[in-house]
Amino acid sequence: MTKFKYIAGAVLAGTIISLSGAQAKDFYKMSTISLPTAFAIHTTFAKVVQKYNPDIEIQVNATGKATRHALDAARGKTDLLMGAPALHHLMSKGKKMFAKVKNAKSLANNLRAVFNYRLGFYQFGVFESSGIKTMADLKGKRVFLGPPAGVQRIVAGSFVKAITGLKPGKDYKVVKLGFGPAMQAFQDRQLDVLVASSNPPAANFVQAALTNKIRFLGASDSDWMKPGMKKLMRIPGRVRGQFPADVYGKNQANKKPIQTVGAWVGLVTRKGMSEKVIYKMTKTFWEHIDEMYGVASWAKDALSLDKAFTQMNMKLHPGALRYYKEKGLKIPPNVM
Numbered sequence: 001m002t003k004f005k006y007i008a009g010a011v012l013a014g015t016i017i018s019l020s021g022a023q024a025k026d027f028y029k030m031s032t033i034s035l036p037t038a039f040a041i042h043t044t045f046a047k048v049v050q051k052y053n054p055d056i057e058i059q060v061n062a063t064g065k066a067t068r069h070a071l072d073a074a075r076g077k078t079d080l081l082m083g084a085p086a087l088h089h090l091m092s093k094g095k096k097m098f099a100k101v102k103n104a105k106s107l108a109n110n111l112r113a114v115f116n117y118r119l120g121f122y123q124f125g126v127f128e129s130s131g132i133k134t135m136a137d138l139k140g141k142r143v144f145l146g147p148p149a150g151v152q153r154i155v156a157g158s159f160v161k162a163i164t165g166l167k168p169g170k171d172y173k174v175v176k177l178g179f180g181p182a183m184q185a186f187q188d189r190q191l192d193v194l195v196a197s198s199n200p201p202a203a204n205f206v207q208a209a210l211t212n213k214i215r216f217l218g219a220s221d222s223d224w225m226k227p228g229m230k231k232l233m234r235i236p237g238r239v240r241g242q243f244p245a246d247v248y249g250k251n252q253a254n255k256k257p258i259q260t261v262g263a264w265v266g267l268v269t270r271k272g273m274s275e276k277v278i279y280k281m282t283k284t285f286w287e288h289i290d291e292m293y294g295v296a297s298w299a300k301d302a303l304s305l306d307k308a309f310t311q312m313n314m315k316l317h318p319g320a321l322r323y324y325k326e327k328g329l330k331i332p333p334n335v336m
Contacts, residue, residue, distance in 0.1 A: 083268030085237030162228030199298035278319025
């Protein structure tokens, strides 16, 4: 019995020593989508925060839809996510994909902003060999507008309709896939048109342009004056934008800049997250923003402190608000 007590005591002592020497960590869940801009920004945010805060670990999930991520966060099932002004607007009104969600309006109040960034431009890409030159040529074609029940699908479909009058699912086939499978389907020529919201040059189109001529479809100056377009641009998070005709190199067939919709989204957290933790995360990320800028050529233009509140339509989390006040930033009254 004495020997047993000695062994047990030794094991317990060893366990205590081991635990005391280990760094205790707080675990947080982050949800994002697989589009290049969102994936790069959110995964880099997680890496930078963890690098300088060994007591924090962020587990990143890049599967699923932004709609589901928002609901999960509002219900306390995830901590950080890619949110969007358009998504928050629809959620707070209980409209579109949230129409059948019980208490969607009250759930929307459980979300708080950390910062916004430009997700990119709606890029309607086609292979030049397809013969598709304008939006009107989408009639009868196979088009990926975005994942089912996603905001991108609504905006992209409305953009096409505003320009051409073509209706999704009636005048052309809307392919029901997630972002990852859709990109692969485009490469395999199983899609005629791929719509991706990214800051060019986006990896999926870069790959396509390596061995093929590609073209991007867009709007004309007069298209922006059409009633349908004006209605579309009232959706929060949407701005008029354009990207260069040569951003994808010599295999891009466009001769003029492509006019299209620009999209703003952001890093969002749940209302119940600790003020101290969000403050620490926010401060760490912005103080090491050069590490983000080293990830992609478009990052500096898409994400910066002076653009952090662009198109923001939800309240800032108190932890993020505290940091921005310390920095002396001019904060819009509607997000305080």
